[in-house]
Amino acid sequence: MRREDLYNCYIEIRGSDGTLVKLQCDKMSGIGMKAKSQVYRAANGLETEQVLGAPRKADPVTLTRLYDPTVDAVAPWLLSQCGRASVTVTKEPLDENGHKLGNNLIQTGKLDDFTTPGTDSESDKAALCMFATTVTTPVATA
Amino acid sequence: MSDSPIDSPTDTATVQTPSPDGAVEPSPLDSVLAGIKADRLKLGAGSDPLDLVVPGYHGALVLRCQWIPFAKLTAGAKALADISEPTEQMIVASADTLVTTCKEFLIKVDGVLKPLSTTAEPITFGDPRLAEALGFPAPATARAGAEAVFRNDYAMIRTGNAIVAWLQDTTKTLDEEFLGN
Numbered sequence: 001m002r003r004e005d006l007y008n009c010y011i012e013i014r015g016s017d018g019t020l021v022k023l024q025c026d027k028m029s030g031i032g033m034k035a036k037s038q039v040y041r042a043a044n045g046l047e048t049e050q051v052l053g054a055p056r057k058a059d060p061v062t063l064t065r066l067y068d069p070t071v072d073a074v075a076p077w078l079l080s081q082c083g084r085a086s087v088t089v090t091k092e093p094l095d096e097n098g099h100k101l102g103n104n105l106i107q108t109g110k111l112d113d114f115t116t117p118g119t120d121s122e123s124d125k126a127a128l129c130m131f132a133t134t135v136t137t138p139v140a141t142a
Numbered sequence: 143m144s145d146s147p148i149d150s151p152t153d154t155a156t157v158q159t160p161s162p163d164g165a166v167e168p169s170p171l172d173s174v175l176a177g178i179k180a181d182r183l184k185l186g187a188g189s190d191p192l193d194l195v196v197p198g199y200h201g202a203l204v205l206r207c208q209w210i211p212f213a214k215l216t217a218g219a220k221a222l223a224d225i226s227e228p229t230e231q232m233i234v235a236s237a238d239t240l241v242t243t244c245k246e247f248l249i250k251v252d253g254v255l256k257p258l259s260t261t262a263e264p265i266t267f268g269d270p271r272l273a274e275a276l277g278f279p280a281p282a283t284a285r286a287g288a289e290a291v292f293r294n295d296y297a298m299i300r301t302g303n304a305i306v307a308w309l310q311d312t313t314k315t316l317d318e319e320f321l322g323n
Contacts (some may be wrong), residue, residue, distance in 0.1 A: 097218055099241045099284035101268030 109135030236302030
């Protein structure tokens, strides 16, 4: 069994202007695929329904990281790329020694949202930014 | 300005000597400095990777190593210090060096090096595809993966030491300089 902290997660953003930015993130929603199988009863109402299966659909992926100078430097560009930039998100499992172990999960799609941290003069919380993506391709494993 | 030749503007790389036909030829100093600049770009993270034959596989299995910062290499130093048995500590340190610097595994097919991976994602020590390709159970840690690949502590320590020597001077890129393969 793994712990949730034993992963590296990355977002690679390729802008419509050709710029490529790769950032390591701190939190990432689970990569998942969903399908809602259809059932169909053939012949007559006395027959047992058949399960026909269904197309798969990838869950959106959301990543969060500290809003540090690395992100700040590209923040205007990131804001301009929402809805346009291609993204690749990678979830890399680690062993207990911090070495890569197991299969990477990789998905590609588009950058939907980039949200800069909110402002609160009384807050002492870490300032986090968020990337929301719509991924369309099936999960590729390493 | 001092009269010292070191401070003289003639010591800069911009001095060019006209040839008899009037064309300006680069001075020897220019080419030396150009070489130094080019070498500098190839230092550290700009180094070409090192390919090392994994001992015991008759040259068929090759480990491609990449240069990494010292801080990354020694990130597990505290955990290593907790290992009280010196022999075990040495083996684990070597395994960590191999795992941390490993960029990917290659295989030699008809004399040509090819990635062991058939996808865009390279195969490294913690990859279950390596275990499958070499015929050992998927390891619980990448260190265990390194030990399963080498199956020989001496060879693993020797290879780890070769990588450390290369990290110190990445201009040495030939396998035989390190392992005599």
